[in-house]
Amino acid sequence: xxxxxxxxxxxxxxxxxxxxxxxxxxxxxxxxxxxxxxxxxxxxxxxxxxxxxxxxxxxxxxxxxxxxxxxxxxxxxxxxxxxxxxxxxxxxxxxxxxxxxxxxxxxxxxxxxxxxxxxxxxxxxxxxxxxxxxxxxxxxxxxxxxxxxxxxxxxxxxxxxxxxxxxxxxxxxxxxxxxxxxxxxxxxxxxxxxxxxxxxxxxxxxxxxxxxxxxxxxxxxxxxxxxxxxxxxxx
Amino acid sequence: xxxxxxxxxxxxxxxxxxxxxxxxxxxxxxxxxxxxxxxxxxxxxxxxxxxxxxxxxxxxxxxxxxxxxxxxxxxxxxxxxxxxxxxxxxxxxxxxxxxxxxxxxxxxxxxxxxxxxxxxxxxxxxxxxxxxxxxxxxxxxxxxxxxxxxxxxxxxxxxxxxxxxxxxxxxxxxxxxxxxxxxxxxxxxxxxxxxxxxxxxxxxxxxxxxxxxxxxxxxxxxxxxxxxxxxxxxxxxxxxxxxxxxxxxxxxxx
Numbered sequence: 457x458x459x460x461x462x463x464x465x466x467x468x469x470x471x472x473x474x475x476x477x478x479x480x481x482x483x484x485x486x487x488x489x490x491x492x493x494x495x496x497x498x499x500x501x502x503x504x505x506x507x508x509x510x511x512x513x514x515x516x517x518x519x520x521x522x523x524x525x526x527x528x529x530x531x532x533x534x535x536x537x538x539x540x541x542x543x544x545x546x547x548x549x550x551x552x553x554x555x556x557x558x559x560x561x562x563x564x565x566x567x568x569x570x571x572x573x574x575x576x577x578x579x580x581x582x583x584x585x586x587x588x589x590x591x592x593x594x595x596x597x598x599x600x601x602x603x604x605x606x607x608x609x610x611x612x613x614x615x616x617x618x619x620x621x622x623x624x625x626x627x628x629x630x631x632x633x634x635x636x637x638x639x640x641x642x643x644x645x646x647x648x649x650x651x652x653x654x655x656x657x658x659x660x661x662x663x664x665x666x667x668x669x670x671x672x673x674x675x676x677x678x679x680x681x682x683x684x685x686x687x688x689x690x691x
Numbered sequence: 692x693x694x695x696x697x698x699x700x701x702x703x704x705x706x707x708x709x710x711x712x713x714x715x716x717x718x719x720x721x722x723x724x725x726x727x728x729x730x731x732x733x734x735x736x737x738x739x740x741x742x743x744x745x746x747x748x749x750x751x752x753x754x755x756x757x758x759x760x761x762x763x764x765x766x767x768x769x770x771x772x773x774x775x776x777x778x779x780x781x782x783x784x785x786x787x788x789x790x791x792x793x794x795x796x797x798x799x800x801x802x803x804x805x806x807x808x809x810x811x812x813x814x815x816x817x818x819x820x821x822x823x824x825x826x827x828x829x830x831x832x833x834x835x836x837x838x839x840x841x842x843x844x845x846x847x848x849x850x851x852x853x854x855x856x857x858x859x860x861x862x863x864x865x866x867x868x869x870x871x872x873x874x875x876x877x878x879x880x881x882x883x884x885x886x887x888x889x890x891x892x893x894x895x896x897x898x899x900x901x902x903x904x905x906x907x908x909x910x911x912x913x914x915x916x917x918x919x920x921x922x923x924x925x926x927x928x929x930x931x932x933x934x935x936x937x938x939x940x941x942x943x944x945x
Contacts, residue, residue, distance in 0.1 A: 520897065521894045522897060536886065630863055647764070653772055661765070
């Protein structure tokens with residue numbers, strides 16, 4: 457057990473910092489896909505036109521290809537893509553893509569497609585009358601979206617959003633393959649040095665299982681919070 | 692610097708296709724082994740025996756919550772540590788990366804499939820199960836001839852998702868030295884330092900494979916669940932044509 461202790465005797469501190477890195481990457485990747493996903497969902501509410509075609513193309517590309525491939529593509533070719541884009545603007549610089557950035561952008565690009573799908577369905581499932589009522593009350597577009605539609609769509613989208621958070625968290629494991637020193641890479645290193653694979657890999661696995669349990673706990677609370685308007689009246 | 696080099700693409704295509712064959716060669720045994728494990732786990736989840744249900748729940752919670760990459764490493768480097776495994780007759784097989792990859796992914800896959808099957812089995816109407824019992828079916832026959840086929844039909848869409856996910860997850864298998872499609876594309880990159888051509892080719896092959904799977908499941912769904920399909924009403928034109936034809940025919944019969 458002393459192998460899991462902190463300090464230079466054990467690998468507890470390495471695993472801990474690896475876990476922090478995993479969490480921060482998961483949060484950054486998830487927030488990226490959440491922001492992009494919501495923007496895409498709002499932009500593609502009507503199922504026709506140029507925007508819709510572009511979106512279907514995007515979704516088809518990134519939903520039928522492993523996330524790991526996208527991450528490798530960005531890690532190996534991202535520098536090239538960014539410098540080409542900057543050259544178009546007349547700036548010439550060498551850029552370097554870190555594993556963290558490749559992971560965050562890769563997860564963001566892939567999962568914003570899944571998120572957009574869920575958010576779009578949620579918005580479309582808000583009753584039409586709510587949109588009409590907002591117009592009848594002369595609310596501005598911003599007021600309509602932020603005060604009327606968003607709270608109701610959140611309730612409908614929440615189960616899918618929570619699910620995707622778990623998927624993204626588990627997929628951050630892949631970024632260790634492009635060299636990020638996350639919890640998996642640390643566990644692998646420790647297992648190799650100490651010849652104790654079970655101890656370290658199961659410790660890493662339990663971290664993910666624990667985070668899952670925590671997510672379900674928090675999501676139960678969130679579910680009740682966003683559905684507070686749907687509860688039966690208390691007399 | 693070119694974005695896509697057709698001659699390199701043509702040159703590396705055989706290697707990529709060999710990698711794709713490995714991806715398929717991994718996926719098929721994973722699906723079979725996963726299903727073999729998933730059926731008893733799903734039954735355990737539905738069991739009225741508390742301990743069985745708890746054990747099945749723990750199995751599902753652990754393997755669904757863990758990234759498959761950890762399990763790959765665990766099976767690949769963990770099995771060799773257990774003395775009993777090294778001594779057993781299975782060691783010549785298990786010391787290779789390929790069977791370890793199949794086992795690692797099958798463990799994750801089985802946990803997801805067990806939950807899907809549990810949902811499907813729970814959705815089979817009790818009346819159907821009771822009817823089977825009333826007809827004197829043995830529990831085994833009731834399960835394999837009535838409950839499982841119905842659950843399978845209900846769970847088909849979720850199972851399709853799971854199959855697609857497992858094909859995509861096998862891309863991580865190069866971590867334990869198996870050369871699948873992803874690894875083959877990376878090898879071309881390491882030789883040529885062209886990041887786009889091999890990876891975009893591999894992406895194209897993945898796209899085709901996954902959409903073939905989606906198409907296959909779609910066809911299976913239309914066939915197996917034909918009784919659940921929504922019948923669209925006749926198109927107005929056809930209705931009008933039929934009305935016209937009827938009107939033209941009427942004078943003859945009158």
